[in-house]
Amino acid sequence: MPAYEVIEHTADVGIRAYGDTEWQAFENAALGMFSLITELSGVNAEIEFPVDVQADDHETLLVDWLNELLYIFESNRVLLSRFEVTELEDSHLKGRAWGEPIDKTRHELKSDIKAVTYHMLKVKKVDDRWQTAVIFDI
């Protein structure tokens, strides 16, 4: 099974991500999101950024985790290619992301993701695997 796959939506695009643990499914959702923004293989994981978000439930934590990564991307003008969730509790997520500054000579920016939406949002365990699904506003 792939780490993530693209959900086709008429106007926008989503990511369905999988993992053996919920943490891993969150990490793979982040990988999927950045794969929409650029070609991940060309992004070196040089600089580390901490992430710390709070929300009432795990669906909202997923949205906030991804929104936080988009914010890091936009405000620091860095592309991110490696992700780690280190703590995932009822209403709290801690993690890290690694990337490098955008270099127009090497990186092509493919899509502008405006935000992470709550439409069709899912965090669930199916058999022994965790699944997440989100739709982005493009």
Next chain:
Amino acid sequence: MTAGKRPLSSISDGSRPVDNVGREKKPDMAETKITLTDGATARLIEIDPWTWEIPKTGRMLVPGRIFSDRQLVERASEEKALEQVANVACLPGIVDASLAMPDIHWGYGFAIGGVAAFRISDGVISPGGVGYDIACGVRLVRTNLRYTDVRNTVPALVHELSRSIPAGVGRRGRVRLSRRELDAVMTDGVPWMVNHGYGWKEDVEAIEDGGVLEGADPSLISERARERGTAQPGTLGAGNHFAEVQRVEEIFEPEAAEAFGVFEDQLVVMLHSGSRGLGHQICTEYIKITAAAAARAGIYLPDRQLACAPIESPEGRDYYAAMACGVNFARVNRQVMTHLVRESFEYILKSSAEKLGMGVVYDVSHNVAKFEEHDVGGTRMKLCVHRKGATRSFAAGHPDLPPKYRDTGQPVIIPGDMGRASYLLKGTESAMKRSFGSTCHGAGRVMGRKAARRAIPGYELKHRLESQGIIVKAGSTKSLAEEAPEAYKDVNIIVDICHHAGLSHKVARLRPLGVIKG
């Protein structure tokens, strides 16, 4: 017989049956059933060839009403768009019906092309019903140039515009605002920007609300939203946003065209952009805030993206005041770009923008919630009208229109795709009666973004458009493919349906000559 009542086969030439906008007619389809989010099923009913209804079913408080034709409404039912129309009909205080325009397609929360009006007393306001790109919209700038006279200069104009207008993912602009200046932009909108050298006094009246939506409160805007806004006024962004040099190809209503200052063969510039990172951040924050308010008020949300708060609650009032900041910022963004367009034309044509007649025809916002008065069952009511991918289409005589357009109706600007056409329409009396003064906002997508990338190589598309005489300047050829003409419905059909349904009337068709995309 009125156009709206015309039977399906009326424009057939007798050889092959065609539908009411000239496409080959499909055999009548089986009854369309819609499965609602709460599991109930509803049957789609044809009211007339341009109007379809989802009867009030399950938790719906009013019916759903779609202005479209058979083929497009069938298509909308294949995705989740009609279910989304029904979901909006479940929100408290909704008046008349949950409406959808002909360019309806599957969105998140509200369908794209949705219009919903709520009573003030018991209704709601929804950040998701406005969208992340608050006051995303379109502006049309005229010139007094004829294409035939400046044909050879068009490539230089397009090139200069592509150098001058920052476009693309996360791009920053040339105008940097201090904290105080950003506050002023969010509170005082375009008039403030004009007073600071970006534009002409008369631009202001050619923008909805005179370029400033009252009631904005910058104290509600987070540091993060400010950070995302400071560097971005006067930037295009990516996705479906664009700047286009266009030629007026055909005039449908000479009198209205004259009032709008538009003539055949004229060179015009269209800008499509929104509130950039600032608006996205405001929406993201207020979806969370209003979701909590909805839970406290016991409001049933069929989809979390429909998060909303009672209009008269602290959260509802705060959202409106924060959204107004985003609206004013979006219009200032288009104002700064207008300034850049004028400078570019001045530089290439060695003449002043005034001499070139570069006034603003109009500026519409198609993602917004506004307080407006409408007739509901014979009673005048103040309502909160959400337009999510729909354009205001006010009729002649409306007090919101500037004096120069008051006898004509509001100019309605519809961006099409980069290969076909865009349109200038005018608002109608029947839109006031049928759709809270609203019409479509574009062509509407038919193909997903990934599907478009798979089907259409970007470099081939660029080549094909250039062989049709359309210059393309795109930051990324991959994202260019996502915006290919075939990924969209035919805008000609959409505006024809709006015309027949009475939501807007055609004034002029505009052909792209040069396209700048992120």
